[in-house]
Amino acid sequence: MEETIVGTDAVQIPKQRGESLLDTAVRYAEERHWDVFPGTWLESVEGVQRCSCGDAVCPSPGAHPARPDWAAQATGSATVARRMWQKQPDASILLPTGRTFDAVSVPETAGFLALARMERMELTLGPVTVTPDRRMEFFVLPGASAKVPELLRKLGWSSSSLDLVVLGEGAYVAAPPTRVGCRGAVQWACRPTAVNRWLPDVEELVSPLAYACGRDR
Known part of the structure; x- marks a missing residue:
């Protein structure tokens, strides 16, 4: 079942429910x-959700x-x-970039x-996530980190x-539906679909992203 959360009048965020972390991780790979790998997870300690890393003040509880x-x-x-998620079914789903x-990654307000x-x-978009830390992450082709400084300068x-x-x-x-402590879950602003299987180059998106970040300062 999916629940739609409205972020702005123009954008809706589908929220996944009922799918296990194991099934979701397998689906991302398949x-x-x-590439996927299991991260930390949340444990209940005296009724409080804590990160499995043991740090009581972990900055990203259950999501690193x-x-x-x-x-x-x-x-x-x-x-x-x-096999990895069968060993720890509650582990967060992390995706290596690069x-x-x-x-x-941009602030949520700028992202919307x-x-x-x-x-x-x-413009053709790739998948986009919204994090509980109020960031939006736009998936683009690898190599963006080397291009962006010069693109911004231009x-x-x-x-x-x-x-x-x-x-x-x-x-x-x-990756969704990973939860970050009591802050909530990572969600899709733009879900992975057959249409956005081929990712855009960062050059196609950097202008509207830079403009939005400039407005958000």
């Missing part, structure tokens, strides 16, 4: 060919790597993914503004002047 060699652990095999995709502009421009912006972060090699994103 259908999207994304559980081991230092997570990059080597990540797999694109549905069989291996199923492999099959990079992600451009950019989405509206992209729709008017009839648009009249410096990388340091905008809250626009590219997650590439060595980074990761949390």
Whole structure:
């Protein structure tokens, strides 16, 4: 079952319910060919949801790597993914960036503004997530981190002047329906579909994203 949460008049966020983390992780590997790896999970300690890492003030409870060699652990095999989540069914679903995709992270308000502009421009989008930390992450082709500084310069912006972060090699994103402590779950603003299987190049999206981030300052 899906519940739709309205973020703006123009954009709706489908929220997944009823699907296990195991099934979802396997589907990401099988259908999207994304590498996946299990992260930490939430545990109830005296009625309070705490991160399995044991840090009482964990900044990303239940939504960060559980081991230092997570990059080597990540797999694109549905069989291996199923085996990993069978060992820990409550583990968060994390996706390494810099492999099959990079992600451009912007503040949620800027992200919704950019989405509206992209729709008017009839741009082809990839999947987009919304995090409980009020960030939106736009999936683009790998290699974005090397391109964005120069692209922003050509648009009249410096990388340091905008809250626009590219997650590439060595980074990761949390995928729906991963929960981040008591803050809520990561959700899709634009779900993965057959239409957006082929990701856009960051060059196609950087102008509306930069404009929106500039407005959001």
